[in-house]
Amino acid sequence: MTSTLDVGDARLAYTEAGSGSPVVWLHGSGPGATGMSNFGGNLPAFEDYRNIVVDLPGWGESPRPETDEPLIFHAADRVCRAMTALGIERAHLVGNSYGGAVAMRIAMRYPERVDRVVLMAPGGVLPSDAPPWPAGLERLFGYMAAERPSREAMAEFVRLMVYDESLATEALIDERYESSLRAHPELPIPPNFGDLTPDLGRIAAPTLLLWGREDQTVPLAWAPRILAGIPNAELRVLPHCRHWVQYERAPEFNHIVREFLQGGAAAALEG
Template sequence: MMSMLDLTGTRLGYTDTGEGDAVVWLHGSGPGATGMSNFGPNLPAFSGFRNVVVDLPGWGASPRHTDEPLIFHAAGVIAEAMTALGVERAHLVGNSYGGAVAMRLAVVHPERVGRLVLMAPGGVLPADAPPWPVGLEHLFDYMALPEPSRSAMADFVRLMVHDQSLATEALIDERFEASAATHPELPIPPNFGDLTPDLHKIRARTLLLWGREDQTVPLTWAPAILHGIPDAELRVLPNCRHWVQYERAADFNRIVREFITDTSTNSSGK
């Protein structure tokens, strides 16, 4: 069940279930995204953990009250929320924009981050962007619409998955209805903020997960993050686009659970 947390100057929607080591789940910036729409079906595979699933500021139940770059503002809100919820330290799992928020938290609050799992994270752009990949073009075009459009949402959802059978009418309806409730009033493209200069400060052991056919944050953008974070590894899943946790759910659940429960150290001993 969704709860609301009162924080400094804002409120945050979240779901908090289970007991054990904490995992904080951070969703992407697509229209209609919420924490539970992104990750709800994955949570049964993470029994034995305390799963805190949030709606990031400006999405779902969480309002946004600042013009600060999205990544930096959201990371501050999540850090405050963790304190309010008694979460001293957590593994962070984030896709796309949520992955960028996770990286920012690992930069400014390294003592609060266990493992990082990042699915095609944003926040680090190559020198030749824009032009934007087709998935980002559709995301920004949707944000710029005067009002939400179901047909535009259908086009967006179909770009997120390689297997078109997964772009169901029910999923399109769910995302469209959620987007209608929180249609963004943001600059187009939004000011997400740039994490490139700070990647070397991330000390958490990091797993990058990428769909080989991703058309939103393409695989060609991965090397900057892979080589920028000192302790990062990359897994590429074929026949998969941007929603790895949805399109390859069984593989995602297995790989991530193994990663966050692995007690071995890496070659550098971190």
């Protein structure tokens, strides 16, 4: 069940499930994205955590406030306000794509609020030769630019997010399409997301990067810059997988992330 929080100059929608150490889940910027559309299938594997699944400003049930601030920066501050309103001093952050960028921004600016960070093909750090954009971003921006995008355009976008196109079910396409019509963001193309590159070294939290080897939206070739920039980061690459790692490879994702949040993987680096 979705609830809404007052975060000062905006309202932020979220879903809460489970109990234990807090985990804040941050979704991507694709058309029709919501917190639960990105992560609802993963939550049963994390029921021993207090899961806060956010709809970032302008997506899902969270209204888009008027702001000239880069979207990543704006969203990060509102997520931190939501954490405060929920009585959460520190949390693990799990972010996909745009949500990964929001998680990085929080870890840079509010390190005292962050335990561990999991990033699935995060945005916010571009190579020097972009554009041209990868196929997935071209589809995303094209969908955003359409006055009334079609269901077929959504189907093409969803199929590009997964290596196994059988996972691009009609039900999933319908869900994302209907959601995109309710909350179609009015943004410049490409949007002003903001650049996190200069501050990567400020991320002190243990960080796990997860990438689909065949990602056509935020390509694996973009990973080394982030991996080199974050002092305590490691990278896991999943083959036969594109951009939606948490969806396409859910069992492996759940196992890897649980191990990491419990202190595995990067524990030696922390020591």
